[in-house]
Structures are given as structure tokens and as C-alpha cells.
Amino acid sequence: MPVVIGLCCVAAFLAVSVLGVATSRSQAGTPLVYGICLAASAVALASALAQLLAGGTADSTLVLPLGLPWLGAHFRIDALAAFFLVVVNLGGFASSLFALGHGRHETAPHRVLPFYPAFLAGMNLVVLADDAFTFLLCWEFMSLSSWALVMAHHRDPENRRAGYIYLLMASFGTLALILAFGLLAGPDGGYGFAAIRASGHPGTLIAALVLVLVLLGAGSKAGLVPLHVWLPLAHPAAPSHVSALMSGVMTKVAVYGFIRIIFDLLGEPSWWSSMIVLALAGITTVLGVLYALMQHDLKRLLAYHTVENIGIIFIGLGLALAFRTDGMEWAAALAFTAALFHVFNHSLFKSLLFFGAGAVLNSTGERDMEKLGGLIHRMPLASFAFLVGCVAISALPPLNGFVSEWLTFQAILLSPELPEWGLKILIPTVGALLALSAALAGACFVKAFGVTFLGRPRSKHAEKALETDNFSLASMFLLAALCLLAGILPGFVIDALAPVTQSLVDGHMPVQSTLSWLMIIPVSESRSSYDGMLVFVFIALSALLSVYAIHRLASHKLRRAPAWDCGYPDPSPFTQYTASSFAQPIRRVFGAVVFGARERVEMPPPGDPSPAVLHVELRDPVWDWFYAPVAFAVNFAAERLNHLQFLTIRRYLMLVFVLLILLLLVAAIWL
């Protein structure tokens, strides 16, 4: 039954997409399309949430006679799919609500309106799919519709380049997934997921290949280093509500693909597979946040930060893999719950932050932080919601980012019991990297909020900004409220995730909602506990107490005056810190090693009134070491192979002849 509801919503999305083609040029197109998407997402969200909260009830499946004739199209909602459907449709709901307001400012609605519902449909279908063919088809459909959205403003050459690289990486990822499914299905197995599960455990070589291919395929869509390069180009290029969906939701669909294949279909992975995942995840986490710190484009900063959060999710997944292979199911459940909780949290606050960036872009026309500033006075409500998002993403209590990070740390603390030596060295390192990235994330968002919203306006656009419309504000405040709720009532989220972990790692965390004072206990009370609600209440109480004490004991006088600035205030807004100058100490400490950061100052000679210019040079190590050689090799090979175009007829005949002889030889030897 829930499958049918889900598929009906998908059909609604597809129908609206067609409608969007027809109505995009008219005035009513935008509210109509987004409004129907809003309703359909809400229905799908409610149905998926009901399915998830119902717990261990039977999965619902459906087979449609579409697609391959002997296979059909299988659709199924089990606990994992229900959870991810909640994430996808919550993101879709918030994004459609935001777009009702934001979409009015869209300059090319005919390029956005038809593809947006298709994108939502694609994401829902990937999660619903229950056989390899449907999965891959919908995966490609999702990629193509998001590509169309990235290319919506195609007159900008940067967007064109972003779309090109995105298409390349997406095709490469799908190829890797096709090969992975081929290996899983085996030479005579079926492609349905049920058939793959029933076919038993593949050998270690096959398992290793499948892991590598899935990391390439799903990992590149999620944004694991070194396959992340398309993400910071493509996510900012799309319209803001689509960026929120791509960063907050599509990356989670990729995580879903990884979990489905590795945890569900693969069976028993070997112990070192967790080492690969953990190592990649650790590097991804730190590199993602360091990249984000070096940016001054607000949307690109947020996109790079997504890379860091995907790293955190994969750290949890790697730990779950390691615990599962060693038979520690309760620890695997903890690590898995931490990863899934972070999936949920990240979709909430990343969407919120992208909506804020979209609001800023709408009001000022600028994405570059170096031209913004002082927006807290002009856009008070939007800046408050953005602040909540910044606090949440920096993993500060009592909001939700802290809970998932705390759970991941607790999982790391359980891992000395793992016997393998490699893990004994790797896990402390990954723990230190995770702690480092958490601190750097705080720095990154002090920079993002401080330079964009605080201080004085650095350009005319920032001076004249206006508050955003009510729909955008409504969706931002909705997400901010959810961030707070998930932070102070984490026990309910953990209990909702219990059926998912039970089905995948055969264990679940202790039941949280029955604990007193709404606290959460990951393993046992003597080990550790956390009470989000109490911490929130304590902070609120002590803040109120201090306000009351100040009110009674202190003077109430207040006077406004020019800024003190040690007696040397400068009226020009350019004397305040910019994004690059804020990041300079961190750039100097970390950037010199990781990015080869070099600063160069061109000083005019004394007496010359022209300004000094600061150049900062950063080299992306992933491009230099990974992609540039690959591109060079591809070019080299292509050039050599190009000679095949210009052979004479005799040479062509020779080629055919030689291949025929080879084929006959092979047939002679092996048959």
C-alpha cells in the first residue's frame, strides 16, 4: 500500500513536469508547479513516515510490467527505503515551499520548471527501486534532470563548464554502478534485488571489486574525495532551491545506494573494506572543510562543506562495517545510527543554509561574500534562520548537529575492541581528523555568517538589500525548528531508526523513548549519556537568570556612539576583515601544506598613491595529482588512437584480417 502511494506521488511529479513545459512561460506556471510539488511531497512524506514509525511491519512491494520484458520493474519500501524517502520528501517539501517565493525571481523559468518535478520524481524512484535495472535507469534519470537544472543559466561559461564536468562524472559513476550490479548478479543470476540477496555470498575478489566500483559510483555522486570535483562546480551553478536539493538530498540518495549495495546486497564484506571506507572518509572530512575555508563564494563554500559532512557519514558507515564483520552488532548499530542521524541532520541544515544563500542572492544579487556585509540589519529574519543553521552545522549543543557527532564519537570510543591492527592505527587517526574537522567547521561558519551578515556593507547591493518573501522565510524557519527539535528530542529519532539498523546490521540501540528525562544512552548508563532537552533548559534558565540579575543589579543606560576601534575608526567599509583575511591564519597553518597556498603582495613604491594588491594562490591537490594526469593520459591515448582514422583501405583490411585470425586462435585454444 505505501508503495502505491509513493508511486502515485511520483506519477504526480511526472505529470506536473509535463504541465511545467506547457505553463512555464505564463504567470501562473511557477506557483502551480511548485504548489503541486509541495502537495505531492507532503503526501509522500506522510506515507513514508507512517511506514517508518510502524517499525517492523512487512515491506510492501509492487511489480509493474514496465522495462525489461523478463524482469519488469520492482518497487519496494522497506525500513531503509522508508527512512530515505522521509529525507527525500522532507527536502522536496521544504524546497518547493521555498521555491514558491524564490521562484518568482527566476529569469529562465522555462528551463527550471519542467525539470524540477522530474528531479524529485527521479530521487523518489531511486529509493523505491527494487531491481538493478530500475535502480540504474532512475539513477540516470535523476542525474540528467539535475544536469538540466545545472545548465538552466547556460549563458554563463562557468555554468557550462560545471555542467560538462557534472555530466562526465555522472556518466562515469553510472558506468561503475552498472559494472557493480553486473558482478553482483553473477553470470546467471537475476537482476532483482531479492534474487541477488538469495544468490549467496560472492567470493572475496568479487566483493572487493564490487566495493571499489560502488565507491566510485555512489561515492562520486555523494562527493567522496577524490571524486568530489564536480560537486563544488555544479551545486552552486543551479538555482538555490535546486542546490539545496542536490546538496542536501541527492548526496543522501547516493549514500542510500552505497548502503543498499554494500550492507544489504553484498552480504559479508571483508574486514579491510571498512579500512578503505574509513581512510577515504577521514581524508574527505578534513579536505572538505579546508576547501570550504578557502572559499569566498557563499554557495561554493556550502557545497564544499557538504563534502565534509559526507565524510562524517561515511566514517559512521565504515565503523558500522568494521563492527559488523567482527560480530559486534550493538556497536555496529550505534555507528550506523550515528551515520543515519547525520544523514537526516545534514539534509535539514544544509538545505536551510542554501535557502539562506538563495535569499541573500535574491536580495542583493551577489554570491561573493567580499561584496556583502551588514545584512543582519537589512534581512533580520533570514539572518536569524541562517544563524540557526550555522550553529547546527557547527555541531554545537543543544541543536541536532551535536547529537550525531556525539554518537559518532561514542562509536569511535567502542572500537579498541576491534582486533585488526590496521584498524587500531586508523581509527584513532580518523577520530582526530573528525575532531579537527568539527573545529574547522565552526571556524568556517563564523566566517560565513560573520562576513556575510555582520559588519558593515561592502557594496551598494548589500546596502540596499531587502528582506525575503514569506514563503522563503516559512521554509527556512520550518527547517530551523526541525533542527532544534531533533537536537532536544534525539531519542525519538534514534527509536525511529531502530528498524533500519535492525534490518541491516542485526542489532539496534537500546530503546530511548522510555528513558527518564528524555536523555539518550547509546550503550549503557554507566558509559555515557546525554540529555539534549536538559542542556537546552539549563542554558535557557541560566540565560534568563543572568538577564534578570543584570536587570536588577546593573544600570539600564545605553548609548549609541561611533565604533571605538582603539581610537582609530575608519569610515570606509573596506578596512574591516574580508573572507580571505579571516581565513588567513588558518590558510597559513593548514593551507601551506595542503594547498600550497602562497601569498604575494604587490606594494607600490613610497609616495605612489595606487593601492597595494594581495594575490593568494591556491593549488587544488586533487586536480594536480589525480585529474591532470588522467586527463593527460586520456588525451595522449586519444591522440595515438586518432591515427586509426586515417589508415588506408589496405590497412583497414589488415586490421579486420588480424582480428579474425586472433578470434579463431582463441576459439581453437579454449574450446
Next chain:
Amino acid sequence: MALIRDFAVQLAEMLLVLALAPALTGLVRKVKARLLRRRGPSLFQPYRDLLRLLRKEAVLAENASWLFRVAPYLIVSATWVAAALIPTFATGLMFSWSADLIAIIALLASARFFLALAGMDVGTSFGGIGSSREVMIASLAEPAMIVIVFTLALIAGSTQLSTIADFMGSPEVGLRVSLGLALIALIIVALAENARIPIDNPATHLELTMVHEAMVLEYSGRHLALIELASMLKLLLYISLIACLFVPWGMAPPEGTMAAYFAGAAAYLAKLAVFGILLAVFETAIAKMRVFRVPQFLGAALMLGLLGMLLRFVSGGF
């Protein structure tokens, strides 16, 4: 009845840390002055300073936002909640299980987040210097602190501060290498987080040496009083943390008698005094580092903490 008594003890602890924080700062300043052959201000001068600031008019910059006015309250409340969760004269207090050591560090990180934002609010270059240097120091000090917490948690089997304190007080802890490394790293992190020499100078107003002072340059009156109180609380917090983890003797057990509580309080005062004097001596004996030597110093603390954690992973005997 027991519930009310537990609640009263918890409340007493919260008020105790609030009351003692300025006295500790006063002690440190007094000892430093004496070591420099000055008479120095009285021990209770910080109380008088706070009272004086409370009575003054607050002057705000013209473009200061609501965040600037709200931040001091948030900072002091987060720091106070964190300080109240650390066992001082008794372990196992009523709400000690609600936040473990990782949550305490994260509460301090929230306070720092809002302080850094407040520094950026007015849009002056001093605020920017303070905030950018503060987040650089925090980006290394906080991971070092978390790795130290991991080391301690791996030894004691829990991240709950009361449980760790009880374990450290019991005879089974032994003299472990990883504990020694954690202690040294914790001292370095405590110096960095409290803006003490050699990382920052708490008494300066020179731009070259400012980190914390630069962020609060625009504050005055009651807001400045709150921020000063918060930094005094933070110093008390770190010293209490070092005392409860590495010198845990004398603390009353949960459900102790009144005599045990008083003995615990006396022991706590003694520990505060000793650590305050040691801090003053250390600050007088050493010079402040160059700003870009600080990341190496904190990186060393991170390495030491990581080494301690690694040793625990590798073998239980460490």
C-alpha cells in the same frame, strides 16, 4: 527528601563556581604582581571591577546588531552551565549525567562561536583580528581537547565526568603513560583556551599580542562585565577539570554526609589555590610566543593526545 538534598547540593555547586571564579582570577593576578615585586591589587578586586562595570553605562557602536547585545548573555550562560557540570567538591551530582565531557567541550565551543561572531559584528579590523586568530587557535585546541577526552574515556571506560573522576580516585588507575601524555596536553590546551601566556596576554591592549581582548574591544558596561565573568568562569572550569581528573582525592562521594561535602569543599579550595599559584608562576617565568608558533605548540598538544589515544588502542597496559 533525598531529592531535595541532592538538588540543594547541585545548586550549591553552581553558585559556588560562580562565586569563586573572580577570586581565582584575583589570586592569579596577586601572585603575578608579587613575583614582579609589586604589591598588586587585592584578592577581591575582580569583584569590585565587575560591580563597577555593571553600574556603568553601556556604549554600543552605531551599527552593532542584536547579536552583539545578546551574545554576552549566551556566552556566560553556556560557560556557566559547562562549569556547573564539573565535579568540584563532590562527584555524582544530580544532573551530572546529562552532559558528558564531550558535551562540556561543545558548550565551550558554542560560547566561543558567539564570542567570535560578536567580534565580527561591528566591522572593525580589531574585531576581525581577534576572531580570526581565535578560530585558528580553537581549530587546534578543540581537537586536542577531544583527543584527550578520548584517551581518558578509553582508560576509565566512560565519558561521564563523574565516572572518570571516581575511576581516577580509585587505586586501579596506576601511573599510566597515556595519562601522563594526556595531562601535559591538557595543560597546554587549558593555557590556550584561557588566553594565557604563552598563547595570548590577558592583560594587554596591543594589537600584536591580542586575541581575546581584540574580540571584546567594543564591549563596555554590563556587557563587558558578563564577558569578563565568562572568561573567569572558563579559567575556573579548566582548573577544576585538571583538579578533578588528575588530583581527584578529597571529593565527597555521591550521597555523602555534610561533613564529607565540607571536607570536599575545603580540598577544592586548596586545589584551586595551588593551581592558581602554579599558573601565576608559569606565566611569569615564560614569554609569549609568536602568533604562528602557537599552531605548532597546539599541534604538539594534539600529537601528544593522539599518542596517548593510540597507546590505549594498541595495548591495554599503557
Next chain:
Amino acid sequence: MSGHLAFDIAHLLAGSLVLASFMLLYQDRLYAMINVYAGHALVLTLSVAWQAYIQDAPHLYITAGLALGFKAIVIPVALRRIVQQLGIHREIETVVGIGLTMLAGMALVALSMVVMLRVTGNAAPIAREDLAFALAVVLLGLLIMVTRRNAVSQIIGFMSLENGLVLAATGAKGMPLVVEISVAFSILIAFIVIGIFLFRIRERFDTVDVGAMDQFRGERR
């Protein structure tokens, strides 16, 4: 219980030696490095003396005395005099930054832990862990020699390496000729130190002189 405490103190002293090696890696001034080396030798003295006490091997007290007298007092004083008289540049230039060097040091300590604990599967646990620390000190000493351009700091690295070897030798209970070996090593070091500065073997090292250091600015950025 007292046996447990004895082992704990031995561990603690061995760990302090690793800590002192890390502090050697961290220094960027030559006088500070010489002082830290004196501390390194002092910790070695305490460790050897403690081993002499718990193993009931009085001949190890001679090694401890040698470490104290020669390595903790004579060599540092001699090095300071040499640095002053020859006007050797007192800033230590590293090949890569101090941060990276310390990361490499961490990796080396992890490596020595893994190697020692896997290879010596059935020895007594206390001996294995002490050997792991000793190997870490040796590797860190080598790292100091490899990442420093200044000859005096390279010598200090060599001497800390030798301290690690002495720690390994005294930690393994019942190793013969410990005293004789440690005396031989000390004489070797004395000759190296004398040889470099008296017979001007400085050309073999990167450089010692002030003149070559003029391009050095505060930060290599």
C-alpha cells in the same frame, strides 16, 4: 601490587623519553635543543637507575652514572661552548615545517608500536612495550638527523638515537656487556663531537656557518 607499580613507573619513564624526543623535534632554537637533550639524558638516567633497582642489577647503576655525568652534564656544556666559540648560527632550519615533522614523528611512533608488538608475540608484556618505546626513540632520533640542516642538531639527533639503544639494552633483562657497550658508545660520540669541530669535518654536513644562513627569513612562505 608493588610489582605493578614498578612496571608502571618503568613505562612512565620510557614514555617520558619518547616525550623528550618529541620535544627535541619541536625546538627551533639551538640552545633550547641542547637543554632539552640534557633533559633527555636525565630521563634516561632515571630510567636506567629504576631498571637497575627493579632488576636487582647493580652494574646498571654505572650506566646510569655515565648517562648522568657524561651525557647530561659534560656533553651539553661542551656543545654550548662550541656553539658560542665557533659562532654557529643558532636558529635551526628544518627541511620541512615543524608541523609536518611532528606528524612524521607520530607515524614513526605508531609504526614502532605495531612492529614491536607484532614481532615479539610471546615475550613478557612489560619488555615488549618498553622495546616499542625504545624503537620509537631510535626512529625519532633518525628523523631528527634527517630533517635538520644544522650539524649540531644532527649530532644531538644521533645522541638521542643512542639513548634509545641504551634504553632498549637496559630494558631487556639480563643483557650482557651493557655497561661496556654504553661506555663504547659514549666514547664514539665524544670522538664524533671532537672530530667535527676540531678537525673541521663540517663540510660533510649541510652547513654550520653563519654566512650561509643569510637568506633565512622568519617564515619560509
